[in-house]
Amino acid sequence: MDYNTFIVLTGLLSTGLLLGGFGALVSLKGENLTADVAGHGVVSGVVGSQGLVALLGAPWLAVPLLWACGFASSALTLGFIFWARARGYSVGAGQALAIAAAYGASLVLLSVVQGYGAFSTKGLTTLLLGDAATLTLARIVPSLLALIVGILVFLVLRRGLLNWVLDPQSAVLHGRHRVINLIWIVATVAVVLTCLPALGLTLLVGGLTLPALIVRPWVQGFTGLVIGSALVGGILSVAAGWLSAGVLPVPTGALVVVGLGVGWLTSFFAARALRVLRVRRAAA
């Protein structure tokens, strides 16, 4: 295996593990679209950062500004959902409002920045679809760091997270919701930002949602679901990356999500068949 393939597969492994594990929490909270909103929130920050770089004439600021602005705009978008929810809007309405605001702001900003030639169409395509085949060490380091931090946070806060995911009202009564909401916003934005280079905005939700759906019929507990979902996400992402590198000449991100989709269908029908089998055995 050459160095480039190794880097791509390592990047896909950390992306898959991160999305799978975090996606289990997101799915249990029924907030899969929140991560999608966070992804769309990134766009205006990324576009804005490119405009700022052009305005300041400081190309060396491009990468730090991109991360800072992407993080800030995404966190603001997520913060808006919590703000709307606290004012009586449903989760769906909050997500819809946030995504509309994120889309609108991104498009306006994009046309302004593109007017100055500071953001290329290729840059936008990469943001939307990702480009796993061109991952470099510098681009996978954030997701590796996020993975390590994520594992540590999960080990320390496992039961606190379980409580918060299982019954948010109880977390409010216990007075923990502010801190955990803050951790949740930072974690969502960090996961979305660090996984964008591999999967892009449009494929991210698939990577978040499908591993947990694949694993759910086969596990009984919370920890099993999170770990199982992370492993499925990691393994299927690496398999898709390996296929895409040597066998199937198709975009890696798309193959990851299609692979996860096939995995979900297989799991769904296998679980149903097994249930039918159990019922028949019980009847016999």
Next chain:
Amino acid sequence: MNALTSLFMMTDKTVSLTQETALGVYGLSAGYGAENVVQDVTFEVRRGERLAIIGPNGAGKSTLLKAILGLIKPLKGSVQFLDRSFNAVRQHVAYVSQVDEIDWRFPGKVRDLVAMGRAVHLGLSGRLGTGDWRAVDRALRAVNLADLAERRLSDLSGGQRRRVLLARALAQDPQILIMDEPFQAIDEATRAALLEVLDDFQAEGKTAIIVHHNLGDVRALFDRAVLIDGGVTAVGTPDTVLASPAFTAAFGALEPRAA
């Protein structure tokens, strides 16, 4: 309370549990948006008392409970538990909701859910010690669910779910138990278990505040009652409240019958 305490909503460990007034609600108005559902509600609950909150459908009983617990922001007025704010004494106050927000298909076990009751006593990590697990097991035994501790949440019946939520509240070891229509849609076994738990709870000098729908057994089950119909319209012993003009105005000339 300093800023750090306020951020992490820590409880005040110096609170006295021997206050005569367990709950004081003073001029409380609450609702959704700018619209009042309950207005200018004032009443007190004494320590060791079992109080029923009654009223017609849509009178604002559940809204009142949520406002008391800070789940919705009161439009005006104040609430004191044991002479302190709810933030200062939250570890002593347990709540069993009417329409619980729990996803019963969640991949977890009964013991996990009951253990959530201990969270308010623990740090952010929610890690339970031996004493906490003992409290969990005690609560499970109290509601006759010890045998189902390892059962999946998705495998529970409606009555068992009610008992699990009650066990979670008991695992908290609260001084004040607030429940929203716990007797609704339960079987006889669950009702008997619930009554036994409430009797034991009260025998320990603890306070129970319960939104109750069945007017027929208010006299038998409660020490006092508060009639809510947009605001407090009557308060006193069940006999006083059920015989009051406010009761007739709220329910018509209805003679309460036991279920």
